[in-house]
Amino acid sequence: MKTLLISVTLFLTSLALTAGGGYEPGDKATDFKLKNVDGTHVSLSDYDNAKGFIVIFTCNHCPYAQKYEKRIMELDKKYDPKGYHVIAISPNDPELVPEDSFENMKKRAEKMDYTFPYLLDEKQNVYPKYGATKTPHVFVLENEGDEHIVRYIGAIDDNYKDASLVEEKYVENAVDALLAGNEVPVKETKAIGCSIKDKNK
Amino acid sequence: MRKLVFVFLLLTVAFFHGVGQDLKVMDYEGLEPHLQKENDTTYVINFWATWCKPCVKEMPAFQKLNREFAGKPFKLLLVSLDFPSQIDSRLTPFIRENNIQAEVVVLDDPDSNAWISKVSKNWSGSLPGTLIYNRNSREFYEKTFEYHELKQIVNKLIKE
Numbered sequence: 001m002k003t004l005l006i007s008v009t010l011f012l013t014s015l016a017l018t019a020g021g022g023y024e025p026g027d028k029a030t031d032f033k034l035k036n037v038d039g040t041h042v043s044l045s046d047y048d049n050a051k052g053f054i055v056i057f058t059c060n061h062c063p064y065a066q067k068y069e070k071r072i073m074e075l076d077k078k079y080d081p082k083g084y085h086v087i088a089i090s091p092n093d094p095e096l097v098p099e100d101s102f103e104n105m106k107k108r109a110e111k112m113d114y115t116f117p118y119l120l121d122e123k124q125n126v127y128p129k130y131g132a133t134k135t136p137h138v139f140v141l142e143n144e145g146d147e148h149i150v151r152y153i154g155a156i157d158d159n160y161k162d163a164s165l166v167e168e169k170y171v172e173n174a175v176d177a178l179l180a181g182n183e184v185p186v187k188e189t190k191a192i193g194c195s196i197k198d199k200n201k
Numbered sequence: 202m203r204k205l206v207f208v209f210l211l212l213t214v215a216f217f218h219g220v221g222q223d224l225k226v227m228d229y230e231g232l233e234p235h236l237q238k239e240n241d242t243t244y245v246i247n248f249w250a251t252w253c254k255p256c257v258k259e260m261p262a263f264q265k266l267n268r269e270f271a272g273k274p275f276k277l278l279l280v281s282l283d284f285p286s287q288i289d290s291r292l293t294p295f296i297r298e299n300n301i302q303a304e305v306v307v308l309d310d311p312d313s314n315a316w317i318s319k320v321s322k323n324w325s326g327s328l329p330g331t332l333i334y335n336r337n338s339r340e341f342y343e344k345t346f347e348y349h350e351l352k353q354i355v356n357k358l359i360k361e
Binding site: 063096097133134154155158159160161162165167170189190191192193194195196197 | 250252253254255282284309311312313314315317318324325326327328329343345
């Protein structure tokens, strides 16, 4: 009996751990309702006729996020008209990183003229569901009916330091493939980034 | 007076020891041999950057570790991911101001997808991250360390 209990506990724990590990390509992504820098709240379901989303966990303070800021802006300019919308989410606790406060997010979005929402994961309960561990961290979602299927997870491209030296544009390749009705060639990549700042971690 | 001169000399030497670190800049290929040594030493490889707050926060713990295990089969290597353009403006002053004695190298290899999994399959790429290994054991920790935990891990590996 004891052994059974232990195995059941172990099984449940492993399930919980897997669930806590975030999404893998092919999983259904959850919708959210988060505060945007323009004062509204944004959800995936707000977008009529979207083909999908480029959800990017990013922030003000992280040097890697800063290196990628312009490339994120360009992604939205290129793919928003095609039905793939960039949604930027800051996952950090502003108490731990004052530079990532909602006020500072507003300032940054205004100064750079972001054409996409820049949301704050205020309760820090969205990033763990996705399994984001750092900024920047990208999730490309494809809409299928009312569902949002994860098609790509990882880096924007293969050179954080210099956009002009990029050889592989992972996110663009993924979205281009989806737009053409093809399978995403590279579904997962890793990248160096700043850890997400959360008091409970 | 002689004593004073001696103390002054000692201080100067100590000071320049911290300053005089030759910072090697390398790509992953250059770093890899440091991650795969097979000898009696236990290696602690900490991936960090001066702009990474949790990395800076745990740095005193690593420095203490380095003092604690001096003379033992132990080696600490601090792998900085500071951008090469910020070596003179940020990294070198940080090393000097915090009197860092452990070896520091700069990893400059922007195709990070190509090498993160080679460091460890368990590393998503967020900083800080620490690889602790010896001939018999290899673990990657994607977390911020407290001193007592680091000491415990290294102690165990050195005794084995």
